[in-house]
Amino acid sequence: xxxxxxxxxxxxxxxxxxxxxxxxxxxxxxxxxxxxxxxxxxxxxxxxxxxxxxxxxxxxxxxxxxxxxxxxxxxxxxxxxxxxxxxxxxxxxxxxxxxxxxxxxxxxxxxxxxxxxxxxxxxxxxxxxxxxxxxxxxxxxxxxxxxxxxxxxxxxxxxxxxxxxxxxxxxxxxxxxxxxxxxxxxxxxxxxxxxxxxxxxxxxxxxxxxxxxxxxxxxxxxxxxxxxxxxxxxxxxxxxxxxxxxxxxxxxxxxxxxxxxxxxxxxxxxxxxxxxxxxxxxxxxxxxxxxxxxxxxxxxxxxxxxxxxxxxxxxxxxxxxxxxxxxxxxxxxxxxxxxxxxxxxxxxxxxxxxxxxxxxxxxxxxxxxxxxxxxxxxxxxxx
Numbered sequence: 001x002x003x004x005x006x007x008x009x010x011x012x013x014x015x016x017x018x019x020x021x022x023x024x025x026x027x028x029x030x031x032x033x034x035x036x037x038x039x040x041x042x043x044x045x046x047x048x049x050x051x052x053x054x055x056x057x058x059x060x061x062x063x064x065x066x067x068x069x070x071x072x073x074x075x076x077x078x079x080x081x082x083x084x085x086x087x088x089x090x091x092x093x094x095x096x097x098x099x100x101x102x103x104x105x106x107x108x109x110x111x112x113x114x115x116x117x118x119x120x121x122x123x124x125x126x127x128x129x130x131x132x133x134x135x136x137x138x139x140x141x142x143x144x145x146x147x148x149x150x151x152x153x154x155x156x157x158x159x160x161x162x163x164x165x166x167x168x169x170x171x172x173x174x175x176x177x178x179x180x181x182x183x184x185x186x187x188x189x190x191x192x193x194x195x196x197x198x199x200x201x202x203x204x205x206x207x208x209x210x211x212x213x214x215x216x217x218x219x220x221x222x223x224x225x226x227x228x229x230x231x232x233x234x235x236x237x238x239x240x241x242x243x244x245x246x247x248x249x250x251x252x253x254x255x256x257x258x259x260x261x262x263x264x265x266x267x268x269x270x271x272x273x274x275x276x277x278x279x280x281x282x283x284x285x286x287x288x289x290x291x292x293x294x295x296x297x298x299x300x301x302x303x304x305x306x307x308x309x310x311x312x313x314x315x316x317x318x319x320x321x322x323x324x325x326x327x328x329x330x331x332x333x334x335x336x337x338x339x340x341x342x343x344x345x346x347x348x349x350x351x352x353x354x355x356x357x358x359x360x361x362x363x364x365x366x367x368x369x370x371x372x373x374x375x376x377x378x379x380x381x382x383x
Contacts, residue, residue: 001099002097002098002099002100002220002221002222002235003098003099003220003221003222003233004094004097004218004219004220004221004234005218005219005220005221005224005231005232005233005234006216006217006220006224006231006232006233006234006342006346007034007036007037007192007217007218007224007228007231007273008033008034008035008037008039008215008216008217008228009032009033009038009214009215009216009217009342009343009346009347010028010029010030010031010032010033010035010039010181010210010213010214010215010343011029011032011035011083011179011213011214011339011340012025012028012029012032012182012212012214013178013179013180013212014181014210014212014330014331014333014340015080015210015211015212015331016114016210016211017112017114017211017212018114018177020110020112020138020211021056021112022049022052022056022058022061022065022110022111023064023065023068023069024068025071025110025112025211025212026047026061026067026069026108026110026213026215027068027069028063028069028213029108029110029214029215030045030065030069030071030106030108030213030215030349031069031074033108033188033215033216033217033298034213034217035108035269036217037217037227037228037260038227038228038362038365039054039104039217039227039300040138040285041074041114041316041322042070042071042074042105042106042217043074043075043102043103044075044076044093044096044102044104044105045062045065045066045071045074045075045076045106045107045108045225046062046077046079046089046090046091046093046096046105046106046107046108046109046290047061047062047076047077047078047079047089047108047109047110048078048086048087048088048089048107048108048109048110048335048336048338048339049061049063049078049079049080049085049109049110049111049335049336050080050082050083050085050128050333050334050335050337051111051124051125051127051128051250052078052111052112052335052337053127053270053363054113054123054124054127054293055111055113055115055116055121055124055125055205056115056266059078060078061078061110062076062078062264062380063076065110068345069093069252070163070210072307073077073162074376075102075168076103077238078090079111080104080312080335081230081370081375081377082335082370082371082374082375083128083282083284083301083334083335083337083369083370083371084129084215084282084338084368084369084370084376084377085109085334085335085338086109086214086337086338086339086340086341086342086368087164087239087337087338087339087341087366087367087368087377087378087379088214088239088297088338088368088375088377089107089108089109089241089338089339090107090237090307090338090342090377091237091377091379092107092341092380093106093107093216093217093236094215094237094338094367095237097219097220097270098234099217100275101228103219104217104218104219104223105217105218105219106215106216106217106218107170107182107215107216107217107218107338107339108213108214108215108339109212109214109215109333109335109337109338110212110213110301110333110335110336110347111157111207111210111211111212111213111333111334111335111336111341112211113125113210113333113334114209114210114243116189116209116335122140125140125141125209126139126140126141127158127379128141128198128336129144129244129245129368129371130244130245130304130375131252133245133247134245140373141284141371142197142198142199142201142206142285143198144246145198145201145284145287145288145372146197146198146199146200146201146208146239147246148246148253148285148372149163149197149200149201149205149285149286149287149288150200151253151289151335152253152287153200153301155242155302155381156302157254157343158305159192160191160192160200160202160303160317161189161191161192163191163205163286163289163290163305163308164186164188164189164190164191164192164204164236164286164308164324165289165305165307165308165309165311165313166283166286166289166290166305166308166328167186167204167205167267167286167328168185168186168187168188168191168323169192169313169314169322170283170322170327170328170330171183171184171185171186171245171324171325171328171329172185172314172320172327172328173315173322173323173324173325173326173356174324174325174326174329174330175325175329176324176336176354176355176356177324177325177329177330177356180324180325180329180330180331181207181208181326181329181331182328182329182331183192183325183329185382186204186226189205189261191204191205199240201285205283205285205286206284206285206328207283207285207326207327207328207331207332208332209241209332209334210331210332211333212331212333212336212340212351213333213340214333214336214340214342214343216339216342216343216346217345218234220367221233230344230383231302232346232350232352232381232382232383233382233383234262234270234379234380234381235268235269235270235271235380235381235382236264236267236269236271236353236379236380237264237265237268237377237378237379237380238260238261238263238264238265238266238267238268238376238377238378238379239261239263239264239375239376239377239378240256240257240258240261240264240375240376241257241376242255242256242257242373242375242376243374244371244374246255246326246372248377249346249372251300251303253291253297254291254294254295254301255291255292255294255373255376256295256373257295257369257373257374257375258291258292258295258296258367258369258376258378259295259296260376261367261376261378262295262296262297262365262367262376263297264378265378266338266365266380267380268380269380269382271296271363271380272348273296274297275363276319276362276363276364276365277320277348277362277363278320278322278323278348278358278359278360278361279293279298279319279320279363279365279366279367279382280321280322280323280326280341280344280345280365280366281295281296281311281321281322281326281367282324282327282367282368282369283295283321283322283327283328284327284332284338284369286308288369288372288373289304289308289322290304290308291304291373292304292364292367292369292373293307293319293321295376296365296367296378297372298319307319315356315357315360315362316359319360321365323344323346323353323356323358323377324347324353324356330335330336334350337368338366338368338377340383341366341368341378342366345356345366346381347360347382348361349361349364349381349382349383350383361382361383362378362382362383363382364380364382365378365379365380365381366378366379366380366381367379
């Protein structure tokens, strides 16, 4: 396996893009990444998308996106892993380049969640749940997250206030980002008083569905040095799965896929959690943030929430997370999330994160989840 590096990044603001289609959103991010890398052509395009078939009535995104972006003829196809589709596409592109099968790959994450509203969107998003044992009985991702959160609170004797630090931090960081969907601040004490979506999950707890597209360009480390002054190396990549349904898990409060994918990525990179300067985790729900910190090895079991209360997760803390707002404030563009995480980590490592910059950043860990930890894909990025 040869070394691979990111040489180009591009993103569009996350939000409700009523006037743009999937192909248009993707093309805007792709063009930005190509310009950033100083390239006009790539050898392959890998598309991360979760719900094109159900939300936008569109599959075959590889050919659609490549054609519209002016890359007709290249190898191109879609990778799907629920909300972890972006990271799955990133891993596919990384492996293609690292193996030598592809010289330069463009990875685009794109999602158009606002093509449907209300119950129609909930049903469309339910396609990533177990159709036989969850979705068919009316279960939704939010409802299942509520069950998980309630069990976590019961097991560790917590109330809702224990989780507010995650949302306060995300919105504080999102307020500084021009690409974030929500730039409002959340005051202490407001989290537990927010309207409930599926008790105990509230409006201030769950990440909002959104439209978005982000892209990265990966090439061999040797070529990268000739293209840009500061390539971002991908030094670790790990993927793992757990049961799709919560009721099949032997340990409801431990994210096995997070543990295994993190270990794989860190081992490949030759580092430990102590070397990580920031962690872009999948904060679709605050309970997932707490459990991901535990599963990844940054906190003891049942104590992930303490990092949010102590201030450790802020931009000036010992382990910054959601540095541009995360899913909570930036918005959750589903299958594009993993690529937004990669773009944001690259900005931090390049030292071009502006008001969101973390000092002396050399190693970033990014992690994208499908469902409630059914899929976990983790990457280590370094300068």
